[in-house]
Each structure stands twice: as C-alpha cells, then as structure tokens.
Amino acid sequence: MAFTKLSDDYGDDCWQLSDAAFRLHTEALIWQARRLLDCRIPKSDLRHLKRGEPAVVQELLARGFWSDYGDSYVILHHSQYQRTRESVVAQQTRNQMNGKKGGRRPSSGGAREVWPRPVATPTPTQMGTQNETQSETQLGLRGFQGSETAEMKFPVNTRDKNPDGNPLGNPEGMAFKRSSTPTGPSEIGVNGPLALDPDAWPTDEEGLRWRIVCEDKNVMTVEGLMAVCAELKTENQARNALHRAYPGRVF
Known part of the structure; x- marks a missing residue:
C-alpha cells in the first residue's frame, strides 16, 4: 500500500482554492499514489474523482496546481512529497527478499496492483498555452487579493518561472523530472x-x-x-x- 504524503502546511497552501478544487486536488494526489502514476493523472481517470468537472480542473490549471500535458494532467503542487513508482517497487522487492530469508513475512494479499504509467503526448500548442497560463499565486506562495465570486478572474504572470520553465511553486520541476x-x-x-x-x-x-x-x-x-x-x-x-x-x- 502506498500512502499519500501531505505536509503540515498543505491546508495553508490550498486556502485560495474553492471547496471543489481542494477536494479534486486532494483526491488526485491519493489516486496517483494508489495507482503509482508518478503524479500524472490520465484525463480519462477524472471520472473516478468526485469533482472532476472541466470548470474545477481549469481552476487548478489557472492557479498552477496542475499542468495540462497532452492526454494527462501533471500534479505540480505537493508532488515533491510523494513517493515515486521506483521507490515503491524497490520497497516491495526488499520486503520480498526479507520474507524469503525468514525476516519480514510476505504479504498474504498477493502481488500489488501496478498500473502502467500513461505516456504523455503533448503538442507544441498545448505546451505553449500552458506556459502562458501559470498563475501569479503559484502553489500558495503569493497571496490572493479580493474575494472569490462566480465571475472570478485568475491573474496570470508568465515571468514567474524558473530557468527550466516550471512555475516558482515547483522550483525544481519535480513533476517533470521524477524519472529522469x-x-x-x-x-x-x-x-x-x-x-x-x-x-x-x-x-x-x-x-x-x-x-x-x-x-x-x-x-x-x-x-x-x-x-x-x-x-x-x-x-x-x-x-x-x-x-x-x-x-x-x-x-
């Protein structure tokens, strides 16, 4: 079993999200850990999440919590705390080897379900559009001024990126370099x-x-x-x- 890791300031980071966006983002973190997806959610998987409506997804994209990457969404916010597919498989291998040596007993539940990692196929237009729509309030590092209304407009600032082209809230580009x-x-x-x-x-x-x-x-x-x-x-x-x-x- 893979666990989702949330830091003690997770709620503070997400304070500017609507209730629907907060739920979708949290459920997506749990879903990717369960399926060993390396923080990459296939768009077809949104039907398994409670608030996967287009409007809610757009809010997460506009605020820089997610990134649209072809046929999947990449989770940027809090991705650095999640275990990679490689580390989970290594842990399973270690447990199996310990069990064979008379140490930790192997699980009686059978082999863990491992889903294939989706292959992203971004287009130049999609990548260019995403680079222009990162929010000035990346991952809760900047405050959001004004109250939220039904006609909320999300501020955009294309300068707030690091040399790798990732938003400041994701300083090392974790979501894109996890298997490099x-x-x-x-x-x-x-x-x-x-x-x-x-x-x-x-x-x-x-x-x-x-x-x-x-x-x-x-x-x-x-x-x-x-x-x-x-x-x-x-x-x-x-x-x-x-x-x-x-x-x-x-x-």
Missing part, C-alpha cells in the same frame, strides 16, 4: 527528491544485494564492510559497495 537521469553521490540509485534521503533504498539488484548485507551485518563503514566481506579487497571496492547500498549517503 539518476542522481546521487555516485550517480546511481533513486531518482528525484528521494536521492536526498540518506536511507533511500537502491533500485538495482547489485545495490539491493549490498544493502541487505549491510543491514544483516549491521555495518555502514568501509572498514566494517571489508571485515565481514572477504570478496572486498580494497577500500575503493568497499566504498563503491556502500554507495550502491546507500545511494543517498556519502562515504
């Missing part, structure tokens, strides 16, 4: 914001093997790993093994 080139101390392991987690699990088989060795032997130093693993002849070999086991740490 791996990052980390040794350029291997977990992608995106999870690369900063010192306890992040690796996604490759070799890294998982060394992580299990480190966990079983309770070692996290070059000297300690060399002492329990005869196959490691040099410090560089041990250090590389630790980098693979803990992609978010520096040794």
Whole structure:
C-alpha cells in the first residue's frame, strides 16, 4: 500500500482554492499514489474523482496546481512529497527478499496492483498555452487579493518561472523530472527528491544485494564492510559497495 504524503502546511497552501478544487486536488494526489502514476493523472481517470468537472480542473490549471500535458494532467503542487513508482517497487522487492530469508513475512494479499504509467503526448500548442497560463499565486506562495465570486478572474504572470520553465511553486520541476537521469553521490540509485534521503533504498539488484548485507551485518563503514566481506579487497571496492547500498549517503 502506498500512502499519500501531505505536509503540515498543505491546508495553508490550498486556502485560495474553492471547496471543489481542494477536494479534486486532494483526491488526485491519493489516486496517483494508489495507482503509482508518478503524479500524472490520465484525463480519462477524472471520472473516478468526485469533482472532476472541466470548470474545477481549469481552476487548478489557472492557479498552477496542475499542468495540462497532452492526454494527462501533471500534479505540480505537493508532488515533491510523494513517493515515486521506483521507490515503491524497490520497497516491495526488499520486503520480498526479507520474507524469503525468514525476516519480514510476505504479504498474504498477493502481488500489488501496478498500473502502467500513461505516456504523455503533448503538442507544441498545448505546451505553449500552458506556459502562458501559470498563475501569479503559484502553489500558495503569493497571496490572493479580493474575494472569490462566480465571475472570478485568475491573474496570470508568465515571468514567474524558473530557468527550466516550471512555475516558482515547483522550483525544481519535480513533476517533470521524477524519472529522469539518476542522481546521487555516485550517480546511481533513486531518482528525484528521494536521492536526498540518506536511507533511500537502491533500485538495482547489485545495490539491493549490498544493502541487505549491510543491514544483516549491521555495518555502514568501509572498514566494517571489508571485515565481514572477504570478496572486498580494497577500500575503493568497499566504498563503491556502500554507495550502491546507500545511494543517498556519502562515504
């Protein structure tokens, strides 16, 4: 089971949204976590959400909470707190391996349902239009002046973007780079914001093997790993093994 993560200031960020938009945005975060969609909601999935009407979606787009990306919507606001598909699969693999070794028991509920990630097919016109409609109140970082009415007009400021073309409320372009080139101390392991987690699990088989060795032997130093693993002849070999086991740490 994948959980949706909300920070303690989530409500403050969403204060300028209407009740319908707040519900749709929150349900979409839960839906993408349940289906492992990496914050990308296929437009056909809106029928599963309570307030998926076009007018409500347009409010989220205008305020910069979502982005229209071809045949799907990309969630920008709070995407940096959500677990990626890769990290969830790595956790499942670790649990299975622990269960085979007599540790944590495997789930009796069978394999977790994993839906395929939708492939976005944006057009130049769609991308250009979206870049021109980001709200000046990106993700709650700016105040909204005036009361909301039935004829609400959403302010637009195309200058409020970072060098990558993403809104200021999404400073690192999290939603667009969650599955890009791996990052980390040794350029291997977990992608995106999870690369900063010192306890992040690796996604490759070799890294998982060394992580299990480190966990079983309770070692996290070059000297300690060399002492329990005869196959490691040099410090560089041990250090590389630790980098693979803990992609978010520096040794």
